[in-house]
Amino acid sequence: MAAVTRLNLPRSFWLALLPAIALLLLLLAPLARLGFAGFSGEFNALGDLSLWQPWQDDYLRWRVLWSVAQAAITCVLALALGLPLAWVLARFEFAGRRLVLRLLMLPFVVPTLVAALGVLALWGPRGLISSTLGINLQDTPWLLLYGNLFFNLCLVVRAGVDALGQVNARQVAAARTLGATPWRSFWRIEWPTIAPWLMSSLCLVFLYCFAGFGLALVLGGQRYATVEVEIYSLVAYELQLGQASVLALWMLLLTGAVALGYAALEKRLGAPVRTEPVARVHPRDARQWLAVAGALAVLFVVCALPIFAIVIKAVYALWTGASGLFDAEALAALWNTLRFSAVALVLATLLGVLHALVAQASVVWRALAFLPFVVSPVTVAFGLLLLYPSWTASLPLLLAAYAVLAYPFVAKALSAGLDGLPAHLTQAARTLGASPWRCFWRVTLPLLAPALRRGMAFAAATALGEFAITLFLSRPEWATLTTLIYQRLGRPGQANLDAAMVLACVLMTLALLAFLLIEWPVREHATADSDGHGSRVGSGMTISH
Amino acid sequence: MLELRHIHHRYGDQLLLQDVSLQVQAGEIVALLGSSGSGKSTLLAIAAGLQRPDAGSVWFDDVDISAVPPERRGFALMFQDFALFPHLNVQDNVAFGLIEQRLPKKEARTQALQMLEVFGLSPLAQRKVWNLSGGEQQRVALARALITRPRALLLDEPFSALDADLRVALRDEFRNRIRAAGMATLLVTHDAAEADAMADRAVRLMAGQLVPDCNGAAG
Numbered sequence: 001m002a003a004v005t006r007l008n009l010p011r012s013f014w015l016a017l018l019p020a021i022a023l024l025l026l027l028l029a030p031l032a033r034l035g036f037a038g039f040s041g042e043f044n045a046l047g048d049l050s051l052w053q054p055w056q057d058d059y060l061r062w063r064v065l066w067s068v069a070q071a072a073i074t075c076v077l078a079l080a081l082g083l084p085l086a087w088v089l090a091r092f093e094f095a096g097r098r099l100v101l102r103l104l105m106l107p108f109v110v111p112t113l114v115a116a117l118g119v120l121a122l123w124g125p126r127g128l129i130s131s132t133l134g135i136n137l138q139d140t141p142w143l144l145l146y147g148n149l150f151f152n153l154c155l156v157v158r159a160g161v162d163a164l165g166q167v168n169a170r171q172v173a174a175a176r177t178l179g180a181t182p183w184r185s186f187w188r189i190e191w192p193t194i195a196p197w198l199m200s201s202l203c204l205v206f207l208y209c210f211a212g213f214g215l216a217l218v219l220g221g222q223r224y225a226t227v228e229v230e231i232y233s234l235v236a237y238e239l240q241l242g243q244a245s246v247l248a249l250w251m252l253l254l255t256g257a258v259a260l261g262y263a264a265l266e267k268r269l270g271a272p273v274r275t276e277p278v279a280r281v282h283p284r285d286a287r288q289w290l291a292v293a294g295a296l297a298v299l300f301v302v303c304a305l306p307i308f309a310i311v312i313k314a315v316y317a318l319w320t321g322a323s324g325l326f327d328a329e330a331l332a333a334l335w336n337t338l339r340f341s342a343v344a345l346v347l348a349t350l351l352g353v354l355h356a357l358v359a360q361a362s363v364v365w366r367a368l369a370f371l372p373f374v375v376s377p378v379t380v381a382f383g384l385l386l387l388y389p390s391w392t393a394s395l396p397l398l399l400a401a402y403a404v405l406a407y408p409f410v411a412k413a414l415s416a417g418l419d420g421l422p423a424h425l426t427q428a429a430r431t432l433g434a435s436p437w438r439c440f441w442r443v444t445l446p447l448l449a450p451a452l453r454r455g456m457a458f459a460a461a462t463a464l465g466e467f468a469i470t471l472f473l474s475r476p477e478w479a480t481l482t483t484l485i486y487q488r489l490g491r492p493g494q495a496n497l498d499a500a501m502v503l504a505c506v507l508m509t510l511a512l513l514a515f516l517l518i519e520w521p522v523r524e525h526a527t528a529d530s531d532g533h534g535s536r537v538g539s540g541m542t543i544s545h
Numbered sequence: 546m547l548e549l550r551h552i553h554h555r556y557g558d559q560l561l562l563q564d565v566s567l568q569v570q571a572g573e574i575v576a577l578l579g580s581s582g583s584g585k586s587t588l589l590a591i592a593a594g595l596q597r598p599d600a601g602s603v604w605f606d607d608v609d610i611s612a613v614p615p616e617r618r619g620f621a622l623m624f625q626d627f628a629l630f631p632h633l634n635v636q637d638n639v640a641f642g643l644i645e646q647r648l649p650k651k652e653a654r655t656q657a658l659q660m661l662e663v664f665g666l667s668p669l670a671q672r673k674v675w676n677l678s679g680g681e682q683q684r685v686a687l688a689r690a691l692i693t694r695p696r697a698l699l700l701d702e703p704f705s706a707l708d709a710d711l712r713v714a715l716r717d718e719f720r721n722r723i724r725a726a727g728m729a730t731l732l733v734t735h736d737a738a739e740a741d742a743m744a745d746r747a748v749r750l751m752a753g754q755l756v757p758d759c760n761g762a763a764g
Contacts (some may be wrong), residue, residue: 192556378653424626429616431594431615431620431621432645433646434645447631449632
């Protein structure tokens with residue numbers, strides 16, 4: 001193996017060059033620039049700013065503490081709801097179970113702003129539920145928490161189902177014969193096995209909620225917006241770059257700490273081992289059927305209802321003949337979304353394939369693919385703004401930033417696929433006369449097609465729903481569907497809200513197409529992209545929101 | 546003639562191959578015996594060009610091919626897990642090497658079908674390889690290896706994944722087919738009976754060095 005690595009070192013270097021430059025110029029350098037700005041106080045002309053200001057100022061302290069609190073509360077809620085749901089899905093066999101597991105991927109491709117509008121369509125002003133029940137949740141934390149759960153409950157449930165599949169049936173059987181009740185055997189055998197997996201997924205949930213932007217911007221309101229929204233407001237509206245950079249520095253430190261915890265947990269988990277999983281049973285009595293029905297009902301209310309609400313609102317708006325829904329502005333935004341996403345997808349695929357090929361030989365390089373997952377888009381955008389002030393309204397920078405945020409999905413899916421590819425297949429091809437390139441083209445690529453498709457679909461969904469970077473770096477004429485939805489939300493009147501709902505519906509349809517590409521059932525080759533890999537990839541994959 | 550000259554190779558701290566030299570004449574089948582982890586598969590990978598030795602060289606017909614990449618050596622390597630390409634059907638698996646020799650696809654497929662007929666596998670030509678039995682997969686792998694008319698055939702425990710009855714039946718069939726093709730063949734195995742049945746002579750890899758196999762009745 002050592003000899004093979006040595007043999008390929010020059011090739012690895014060239015393969016790694018492009019992704020390394022992209023990561024360095026578009027992620028690491030902007031973060032370093034931002035860190036320097038926060039630390040050195042270069043925008044602190046009046047000298048009234050300190051590194052500790054976020055903890056000294058009441059207003060900023062509330063923003064930071066609330067950001068932590070809303071992420072922590074979401075984690076608790078996601079675990080409390082997600083673990084029983086995962087248990088039901090992992091232990092009971094019922095018609096439609098596989099479909100439900102597939103649908104759990106759905107929120108991962110729904111753009112943040114669509115989710116935010118879904119929550120508003122249910123609970124916002126004239127929302128389907130709020131107006132029926134006569135309650136008003138505006139200016140409460142519930143809208144944001146509901147939005148957070150919409151995205152993250154599925155993540156915890158998927159991780160839980162995967163983890164419960166790792167529980168060894170023989171150990172459970174042994175515990176039962178030694179006198180443990182089902183409940184005791186859960187606590188003493190199943191929980192220790194699944195806890196690290198759940199903790200790992202909760203780290204991701206925390207990161208996504210803590211560093212989330214779109215949901216907090218739309219649903220947080222004045223009082224319950226997060227630090228990310230505050231950074232955006234300071235940069236875009238108040239031009240307080242000093243305060244923004246200090247806040248961004250603290251965000252970097254806090255997210256970095258949680259990301260390190262996540263990496264440590266992932267390392268401990270390692271590769272899933274083959275065990276004899278606990279067999280699923282058909283629900284027998286009313287109590288068990290009630291558990292299945294309850295689980296499906298909770299999933300429907302949290303993860304599906306907001307999507308239905310948007311469709312209902314959009315159809316109603318079209319039915320009542322709302323005007324100006326598809327004006328030139330909307331069509332231009334649709335066109336921008338499509339062309340930006342297409343270019344980003346091509347770039348992301350190129351970067352992702354190169355990154356994955358090198359990742360086979362280097363653990364550090366593999367870990368680097370996680371970087372864009374854990375860094376908030378607002379931080380990246382702000383860093384790019386500081387580092388390349390003259391290019392802030394340039395299309396190449398915008399598209400390159402899109403690609404860097406999207407390519408880890410391709411890299412991660414392909415790496416998992418490559419792990420599952422027996423080395424003998426490529427060796428056989430080489431001895432049958434195929435050059436390295438021909439071997440990649442005729443053997444590796446066709447076998448990895450399902451993994452590549454999966455990664456590209458996630459990357460496409462990320463590009464379609466990109467919001468934060470576009471808001472920071474775009475020009476008015478480059479408005480995409482997400483930024484136009486946000487603009488319409490900011491304008492007064494029911495007509496604008498209707499238009500936002502219709503645009504959200506269009507965006508969601510595009511995201512659904514990506515979802516169908518991911519989860520469309522295909523007959524996959526026995527050796528590549530096995531179920532284990534697919535689910536593991538899935539559990540680690542969400543779009544950053 | 547395939548020649549391995551003074552091969553040295555380490556795996557981590559362990560000296561796996563120590564001054565190993567071996568010659569295999571055209572038309573000769575040599576069995577390479579050894580326990581698990583003795584380095585026999587590594588030696589085969591070095592002969593195939595998939596791995597580069599720390600020291601030593603590989604020669605064919607008095608030409609040093611140590612720096613020649615595996616695809617240009619004109620050898621065929623058969624693996625114990627068969628290494629059939631799961632995305633291709635039986636016919637395209639067999640045609641794979643011909644297409645790499647720049648034969649037009651149609652011509653390659655026709656030749657592959659003829660080869661499958663010789664092996665009695667033509668009814669399976671359009672089948673996906675994972676639907677085949679172990680013995681059928683092994684035959685397809687041999688057909689795929691032989692169709693390119695390799696200068697040398699390298700077999701890495703080719704029967705270890707098969708059950709005992711099939712193993713005995715196939716090794717007779719393989720020996721006859723390999724003899725008919727008449728190339729230098731190096732057979733790696735840990736099974737002395739298999740070496741006895743298939744090979745002209747046998748050598749054993751012990752503590753990194755080659756010794757003549759005393760039990761081998763080959764010849």
